[in-house]
Amino acid sequence: MFEPFPGDTGQVAPADPKAAYERLRSAHLNAVRASLADHVARLAWPRERIDSYRTERLRSLLGFARERSAFHAARMGDVDPATATVDDLARLPVMLKQEVDEEWDRIVTVPGTDRAGAERVLAEQEWYSYTPSGLQVFSSGGSSGVRGVYVWDWEQFVTLACLAWRWQTRAEFAVSAPDEGRQARLAVLEAGEPPHASTPLFDVATVPWMRTFVIPAAAPFEEVLRAVTDVRPTHLVGYASVVGRLARAVAAGELDIRPVRVSTNSEPLGEEDRDAIDTAWGAPVHNLWGSTEIGVQAVGCGRGEGLHICEDEVILERVDAAGKPVGPDEPAARTLATGLAGRAFPFVRYDLGDEVTLLPGPCQCGSAMRRVADVAGRRDDDFRYGDRVVQAAAFRHVLGTDPLISEYQVRQTESGADVLVVGSPDVPAVVAALGSSLHPYGVPAAAITVHIVEEIPRTAATGKLRRFVPLGR
Numbered sequence: 001m002f003e004p005f006p007g008d009t010g011q012v013a014p015a016d017p018k019a020a021y022e023r024l025r026s027a028h029l030n031a032v033r034a035s036l037a038d039h040v041a042r043l044a045w046p047r048e049r050i051d052s053y054r055t056e057r058l059r060s061l062l063g064f065a066r067e068r069s070a071f072h073a074a075r076m077g078d079v080d081p082a083t084a085t086v087d088d089l090a091r092l093p094v095m096l097k098q099e100v101d102e103e104w105d106r107i108v109t110v111p112g113t114d115r116a117g118a119e120r121v122l123a124e125q126e127w128y129s130y131t132p133s134g135l136q137v138f139s140s141g142g143s144s145g146v147r148g149v150y151v152w153d154w155e156q157f158v159t160l161a162c163l164a165w166r167w168q169t170r171a172e173f174a175v176s177a178p179d180e181g182r183q184a185r186l187a188v189l190e191a192g193e194p195p196h197a198s199t200p201l202f203d204v205a206t207v208p209w210m211r212t213f214v215i216p217a218a219a220p221f222e223e224v225l226r227a228v229t230d231v232r233p234t235h236l237v238g239y240a241s242v243v244g245r246l247a248r249a250v251a252a253g254e255l256d257i258r259p260v261r262v263s264t265n266s267e268p269l270g271e272e273d274r275d276a277i278d279t280a281w282g283a284p285v286h287n288l289w290g291s292t293e294i295g296v297q298a299v300g301c302g303r304g305e306g307l308h309i310c311e312d313e314v315i316l317e318r319v320d321a322a323g324k325p326v327g328p329d330e331p332a333a334r335t336l337a338t339g340l341a342g343r344a345f346p347f348v349r350y351d352l353g354d355e356v357t358l359l360p361g362p363c364q365c366g367s368a369m370r371r372v373a374d375v376a377g378r379r380d381d382d383f384r385y386g387d388r389v390v391q392a393a394a395f396r397h398v399l400g401t402d403p404l405i406s407e408y409q410v411r412q413t414e415s416g417a418d419v420l421v422v423g424s425p426d427v428p429a430v431v432a433a434l435g436s437s438l439h440p441y442g443v444p445a446a447a448i449t450v451h452i453v454e455e456i457p458r459t460a461a462t463g464k465l466r467r468f469v470p471l472g473r
């Protein structure tokens with residue numbers, strides 16, 4: 001049974017969008033597994049090979065972007081993509097989040113794709129989906145609290161999933177030879193639903209004998225705990241704070257699982273959580289620093305300190321306030337990223353808003369990929385009401401994905417929260433959505449207020465937006 005695909009004349013889609021998605025998704029994961037061995041091998045590449053590979057990739061990206069993106073063509077100046085080097089990037093302007101928002105239709109390179117169409121996919125899809133040309137559309141509140149809309153093409157997703165998983169895969173194969181009799185169970189503690197990219201990126205069975213189980217990380221913790229208990233995972237991947245909390249539950253005798261490998265992402269991994277994971281399981285931890293714009297910037301190898309930059313697929317530049325690169329030991333005002341796999345929507349010298357510190361010297365794991373220290377970023381603060389804890393994600397999943405909200409700040413009150421939003425959302429609908437998101441935590445909808453404001457004051461020292469302001473802080 002077929003019906004017209006909404007907003008796309010001449011296309012048909014099966015009546016069950018979830019099943020159609022799962023079939024394509026399954027084919028996509030076959031492509032990821034096929035490419036993983038290549039990506040694992042790159043971890044042992046000598047410096048010169050990394051450099052020559054990424055130079056070719058950079059020329060390819062710039063050449064494509066100049067031809068197919070009016071935005072990038074206008075900014076290329078006298079830089080010739082055919083001969084450009086990594087150092088030449090400094091001759092291009094910095095790309096800002098606000099420009100991405102305002103110039104979306106001039107940046108995207110996929111024929112027939114524009115912001116309105118991408119928004120329509122987000123609004124109309126009943127589950128994760130692929131467009132007829134194989135794009136996935138995601139939205140995110142982002143670390144700055146400003147909503148963005150992103151498109152990833154088919155090949156890009158294959159690369160990003162390999163970047164996210166190759167360190168773990170290398171380590172798994174180093175421990176023991178592949179064995180068809182083995183069974184692995186991966187618990188995936190991510191957003192769990194559209195429009196966030198985290199679930200497709202991390203719900204990946206990297207070997208044929210692995211099964212995955214998605215557990216929404218923003219659910220009340222008692223539910224998460226129950227689900228994890230039922231799954232009995234051998235491997236964990238998820239939001240750093242949730243994995244940390246599971247580790248503390250082990251220490252408290254509330255959970256009994258023994259994962260052999262732990263992967264964390266989406267939030268900075270604090271000392272407190274890292275120590276708890278160490279104490280609970282003593283398992284290798286692969287922390288990941290990423291963004292929906294670039295995908296994956298750096299991943300921990302599970303052995304040495306810090307995170308290895310994905311130097312074959314991402315170019316990071318630490319620059320001063322004027323966008324000029326600074327030396328490894330000099331303080332940087334911003335970190336710029338160029339995503340070499342992002343052809344559908346090229347990000348070139350994109351300001352990530354995070355601060356990174358380079359780690360000197362080689363890693364004990366032997367990889368020549370350079371490292372950054374754990375990225376501190378800003379940690380979302382959970383709200384505590386007496387002995388109840390409400391995760392920031394419960395707010396973020398509503399406010400960060402509403403297309404009519406461009407910025408928000410949540411201020412904790414005695415019995416709920418005061419929410420400031422910039423934009424033109426349907427306020428009663430937002431209050432209702434927050435009410436149902438917070439209801440499981442025991443916070444009544446009546447205690448939530450939402451105000452539309454012109455501007456949200458930023459932290460004076462850093463200029464950053466503080467999205468969550470706990471009571472008394």
Ligand SMILES: [Zn+2]
Nearest residue numbers: 301304363365
């Ligand atoms: Zn390493």
